[in-house]
Amino acid sequence: SEKTQNEKAGPMKAGDIITCPGCGERTVVKLKKDISGWQMSAGTPVCALCGKELESEETAVPKAVSARDKLAALLGGEVETVAIDPGEEYRKGCRNCAHLLEHPFKLLCAQTQKEVDPMDSCPLFLDRKGE
Numbered sequence: 001s002e003k004t005q006n007e008k009a010g011p012m013k014a015g016d017i018i019t020c021p022g023c024g025e026r027t028v029v030k031l032k033k034d035i036s037g038w039q040m041s042a043g044t045p046v047c048a049l050c051g052k053e054l055e056s057e058e059t060a061v062p063k064a065v066s067a068r069d070k071l072a073a074l075l076g077g078e079v080e081t082v083a084i085d086p087g088e089e090y091r092k093g094c095r096n097c098a099h100l101l102e103h104p105f106k107l108l109c110a111q112t113q114k115e116v117d118p119m120d121s122c123p124l125f126l127d128r129k130g131e
Helices: 005-009 067-075
Strands: 017-019 026-036 039-047 100-102 107-109
Touching: 017 067, 026 067
Parallel strands: none
Antiparallel strands: 017 026, 026 039, 100 107
16 A cells, blocks of 8 residues: 555645645645734645645655656646747847946946946947957
């Protein structure tokens, strides 16, 4: 017979992935804070989807290694990695220019002596990394 997560790693904590006995869905454990007067006691583990209080005998999915694995387990599939390439022109802005003079109140261009916006582009651009 399979051991529950509680038998392996102690009590449930917020963020653990389980199969909820109330709604039957894979979900994340959420802690419901108990407040009496001005005192807050330890939280009670509840299902993030239906709000059912969870007990120690609930069956849990083995703890995921990373946040990406937790998300994949919650969504029931693999999370696709997306590569974002802003292109060649992305670096050619005043924010990456060697002529940019940063001042607490405004940004100035050392070549034109004008106030600039970090997202501006200019024909006088000189890459700061190529100094």
